[in-house]
Amino acid sequence: MTSNIRYRSRASRADDAEDKEYVGFATLPNQLHRKSVKKGFDFTLMVAGEFGLGKSTLVNSLFLTDLYKERKLLNAEERIKQTVEITKRTVDIEEKGVKLKLTIVDVPGFGDAINNTECWTPVTNYINQQFEQYFRDESGLNRKNIQDNRVHCCLYFISPFGQGLRPVDVEFMKALQDKVNVVPLIAKADCLTPSEIKKLKEQVREEIDKYGIKIYQFPDCDSDEDDEIKQQDKGLKESLPFAVIGGNTVLEVRGQRVRGRLYPWGIVEGKTLSWNLRLPFPALVLL
């Protein structure tokens, strides 16, 4: 997931001076690199799940921005009237000179109504529209500056209290599985003990298998990679669905400023948490 975002060029560029004189196919990788840096990348991420599961907090933690500054929380009356809608927020991020145009597609009101029948239809419609738009743009004459608005990935937030998937979770993931990469996440994992997280993960995995839900499959790493990377890759695949925590307050722990959550019985902090839960990647438990 993060590899798309924290893109770092691994290709070692040839010396610039030499580069200018030499003309041949050996410069093709360099040309590709320059072009991609100039053009930047587009990435569209969809976040979906019940209200209050920390979707916005997680997005803010992931990209260290505040995408939802102007958001107003609705009260119960407004939420009764609210329909499922799609909102889009775009932010330009730059890391080491490489630009990323990040679009976050949000589905406020999803699963929040009393009657949630077909509440995934606006979402599937939206995804289909983007495919259609891209297809039309690609069939057109001016194909140089096509804006790619297709949804690349959908983070689906599962309630930590459900003891498995709820009916609406199954239906949503099934409706989206052929259109977009669905990555299921267990939200607000700090309200579960490590053994409960393990049990819930197993239960969700079992149910995903049982209902034939196609979630995003991480590609296998190259066979010539280091053993350590292979191990990490295996661990990453095994830890699906990821358990996540979003922390938007900055606390001071042992003289250091960390993002976390302060409970009367202890501090939830990214590093210690991933260590305690024996997770392979601290970054997957985001604080």
Added chain:
Amino acid sequence: MTSNIRYRSRASRADDAEDKEYVGFATLPNQLHRKSVKKGFDFTLMVAGEFGLGKSTLVNSLFLTDLYKERKLLNAEERIKQTVEITKRTVDIEEKGVKLKLTIVDVPGFGDAINNTECWTPVTNYINQQFEQYFRDESGLNRKNIQDNRVHCCLYFISPFGQGLRPVDVEFMKALQDKVNVVPLIAKADCLTPSEIKKLKEQVREEIDKYGIKIYQFPDCDSDEDDEIKQQDKGLKESLPFAVIGGNTVLEVRGQRVRGRLYPWGIVEGKTLSWNLRLPFPALVLL
């Protein structure tokens, strides 16, 4: 609430020997006491709220029993088919010779479907039926052994993640408010920090006022009570909706066995929690 259950006779009984000889209206309190001990008490408690909010755990913690031994958790497929139904479990509890017939009315499947329109109808129908039955029994000839199955109290579990009441919460409480004493609870409060609990309580109280939901009002204590009891009474009223935690594992803390929840960053334990949250009653945060 607990006063009905942990009933303790405060009336000091006159000496038994003297009692037998004396006949007069001064023995009436004693007669009432004897009769109530012989007959025992009926208490019917309804628990309602979304799946997974710890209703069964809380009931088990409250009465230190295991009422849900034979319960089988449904998977997502079974939960899709499931309709809202009413289940009733009865247990006889005895404390210091005083018997209590406790009936727990549960509403599995409530709010769990994709379409939850009118999911409170089976609940209101059930309550009405009990009123009707009691009315019929009271109008009948043999009124001696009437079984009181009316629902005396309904504990309504609010999700800690909702940032207030959800539409289904408002509708449920409004449907029940004139039929039964509704006591709103914030479930699984251990996933909120103290300031979040305070904020959520305020929000819920505000919304209860706004939508004119009539929740159970604690009766005022007698004006001749001690200041300490008056203070407790005030604290109790102010802490509505109660934040609760159910812990069904027994842990060893500082050589003592306590009911609690063990997180990697600390142990949630009844006593310390109520102290930390400055709650007037440790018993209200049940572990």
